[in-house]
Amino acid sequence: MNVLASYNIKGGVGKTASAVNLAFVAARTGARVLVVDLDPQGAATFYFRIKPKVKGGGKGLVSGKRDLGDLIKGTDYDGVDLVPADFSFRNLDLLLDAEKKSKKKLAKLLKPLANEYDFILLDCPPSMSLVSEAVFHAADALIVPLIPTTLSLRTYEQLQAFRAEEKLANLTLLPFFSMVDRRKTMHRDIIDRFPDDHAEALTTHIPYASVVERMGTERAPLGAFAPRTAAAAAYETLWAEIVSRLG
Numbered sequence: 001m002n003v004l005a006s007y008n009i010k011g012g013v014g015k016t017a018s019a020v021n022l023a024f025v026a027a028r029t030g031a032r033v034l035v036v037d038l039d040p041q042g043a044a045t046f047y048f049r050i051k052p053k054v055k056g057g058g059k060g061l062v063s064g065k066r067d068l069g070d071l072i073k074g075t076d077y078d079g080v081d082l083v084p085a086d087f088s089f090r091n092l093d094l095l096l097d098a099e100k101k102s103k104k105k106l107a108k109l110l111k112p113l114a115n116e117y118d119f120i121l122l123d124c125p126p127s128m129s130l131v132s133e134a135v136f137h138a139a140d141a142l143i144v145p146l147i148p149t150t151l152s153l154r155t156y157e158q159l160q161a162f163r164a165e166e167k168l169a170n171l172t173l174l175p176f177f178s179m180v181d182r183r184k185t186m187h188r189d190i191i192d193r194f195p196d197d198h199a200e201a202l203t204t205h206i207p208y209a210s211v212v213e214r215m216g217t218e219r220a221p222l223g224a225f226a227p228r229t230a231a232a233a234a235y236e237t238l239w240a241e242i243v244s245r246l247g
Ligand SMILES: Nc1ncnc2c1ncn2[C@@H]1O[C@H](COP(=O)(O)OP(=O)(O)OP(=O)(O)O)[C@@H](O)[C@H]1O
Pocket: 010, 011, 012, 013, 014, 015, 016, 017, 018, 039, 043, 124, 125, 126, 178, 179, 180, 206, 207, 208, 209, 210, 212, 213, 214, 215, 216, 231
């Protein structure tokens, strides 16, 4: 089992779009995939047309009263299951803080699922919090969507610094550019220069495309309603690249 987290400190960069589309693509290749929606906004849950409600809420999970396995729902897609979000997840930080070994908690919750799934994809809220730290301990790799702007790169450097500080040497960072508009000089320049200092960067880019926004009205992964678009193809290539990197 590989645990991947779609993560960025910044909001609105394509974390959820990536988690949902990559889960769909991975399942199409025959993998068994579980998406865990850790964001109380519940966007991934919405895209999969599942009710954002978890029995016992965040408290049940963190306290150990509920197994993560009991909360799994099937989706409309073969091979993709989901642990939906719950509005109470907005308090996950406080709940974790009250626990011993809070940073290891999520890894512990995921462990019993190791034989059932090839990939677990965590859709993370935009923040740097105790929840994020628990994610960093649970994940083998972070897939980090970056919009090609200066500020976006700055938050990525902060993430790298944090990883070094916390001695998370086993955590692989897989940054890639998302919402790319090649007509913009700044986008082109940043994309060209980034790999010079970041050998870890994935080479696949996700283009800015209104069909990705349509996921909200279709309430489905891109591959399910617009498989023959450039954006859907980009997510397929991105997934192949991620898998080859994981080795
Ligand atoms: N490649 C893309 N092209 C155009 N729009 C996109 C693309 N990727 C995502 N979007 C749109 O941008 C918005 C933010 O995307 P998304 O929800 O995936 O980001 P996020 O990082 O998960 O945001 P949050 O931090 O709020 O969780 C959504 O409305 C989504 O439809």
